[in-house]
Amino acid sequence: MFEPCTDVVCSFWSILNQGPMTLTITLHTLIVLPMVWIYFDEKKKMERGDIPQE
Amino acid sequence: MDKKPSVWSSNRFWRRSATWVTGVSAVLLIFLTMDSMSQMTMGTAKDIENKVAKRIPSPVVINYKIDYQLNRKRGHEVPIIGGMDANGNSKYEEKEKFFGRDDYSEKEASELIHKGKLTIQAKNCMDCHTLLGNGAYYAPDLTKAWLDPTWNTLAAAYGGKEYAIAAFLQNPPAMAMHERKMPNLGITKDEAKAVVAYLKFMAAIDTNGFPRNFGKIKGAVDARK
Numbered sequence: 001m002f003e004p005c006t007d008v009v010c011s012f013w014s015i016l017n018q019g020p021m022t023l024t025i026t027l028h029t030l031i032v033l034p035m036v037w038i039y040f041d042e043k044k045k046m047e048r049g050d051i052p053q054e
Numbered sequence: 055m056d057k058k059p060s061v062w063s064s065n066r067f068w069r070r071s072a073t074w075v076t077g078v079s080a081v082l083l084i085f086l087t088m089d090s091m092s093q094m095t096m097g098t099a100k101d102i103e104n105k106v107a108k109r110i111p112s113p114v115v116i117n118y119k120i121d122y123q124l125n126r127k128r129g130h131e132v133p134i135i136g137g138m139d140a141n142g143n144s145k146y147e148e149k150e151k152f153f154g155r156d157d158y159s160e161k162e163a164s165e166l167i168h169k170g171k172l173t174i175q176a177k178n179c180m181d182c183h184t185l186l187g188n189g190a191y192y193a194p195d196l197t198k199a200w201l202d203p204t205w206n207t208l209a210a211a212y213g214g215k216e217y218a219i220a221a222f223l224q225n226p227p228a229m230a231m232h233e234r235k236m237p238n239l240g241i242t243k244d245e246a247k248a249v250v251a252y253l254k255f256m257a258a259i260d261t262n263g264f265p266r267n268f269g270k271i272k273g274a275v276d277a278r279k
Contacts, residue, residue, distance in 0.1 A: 009109055
């Protein structure tokens with residue numbers, strides 16, 4: 001199920017790239033989840049009135 | 055009227071998101087570039103000795119038999135250097151004489167391939183041909199030209215396919231095999247040998263199955279007849 005190396009020359013990405021799903025999960029973890037956090041953080045600040053009017 | 059502020063219309067939210075995505079993408083691209091560099095680094099004679107697979111093998115690969123076999127797991131043909139083991143990987147054992155020798159040192163092989171590269175550049179092969187996909191689309195792609203079955207049919211008459219290719223390069227019109235005839239570019243005997251070395255070396259590069267469908271040429275490989 002888990003391959004140590006999926007490319008001709010082993011590297012960090014060849015360990016990570018077990019298939020399209022592993023890369024999708026990684027990129028979502030890196031990019032989308034923090035954006036969800038940014039959204040709720042901004043919402044919280046807005047509701048508290050921390051943000052000055054632009 | 056609802057005065058509740060919306061995050062979606064807030065500049066700050068979009069600015070933070072854009073900064074985050076740009077930053078992560080930049081870091082990701084730097085990592086991917088480093089990964090590509092490791093994939094593109096040429097192997098050494100030691101790697102071949104230790105049977106370590108490299109995308110671009112050491113120039114001493116010209117001492118070995120180069121084949122092209124379908125790898126079911128990867129879904130395309132891969133270069134097989136010096137025979138294939140039970141798992142479909144290169145064995146780096148079976149040698150093949152190249153212009154009468156199979157003991158080129160790394161330095162000798164490297165110099166030969168370099169001369170071949172310079173000749174290919176000086177004679178503007180890419181005006182008509184493509185090499186590793188780069189060049190013009192008038193004449194065939196030369197990436198796997200070494201494995202072209204035509205040379206096997208001529209090998210016996212010339213004492214080996216490297217001699218047949220070298221003879222062709224020195225006077226292509228005399229051995230024309232296509233409507234689009236290659237002109238005589240005044241390639242010398244030494245230059246022809248170097249170009250053939252370059253072609254053999256290039257055939258051993260793992261190009262992820264490029265050019266597509268090359269394996270379907272009858273006789274080119276054993277994979278898809």
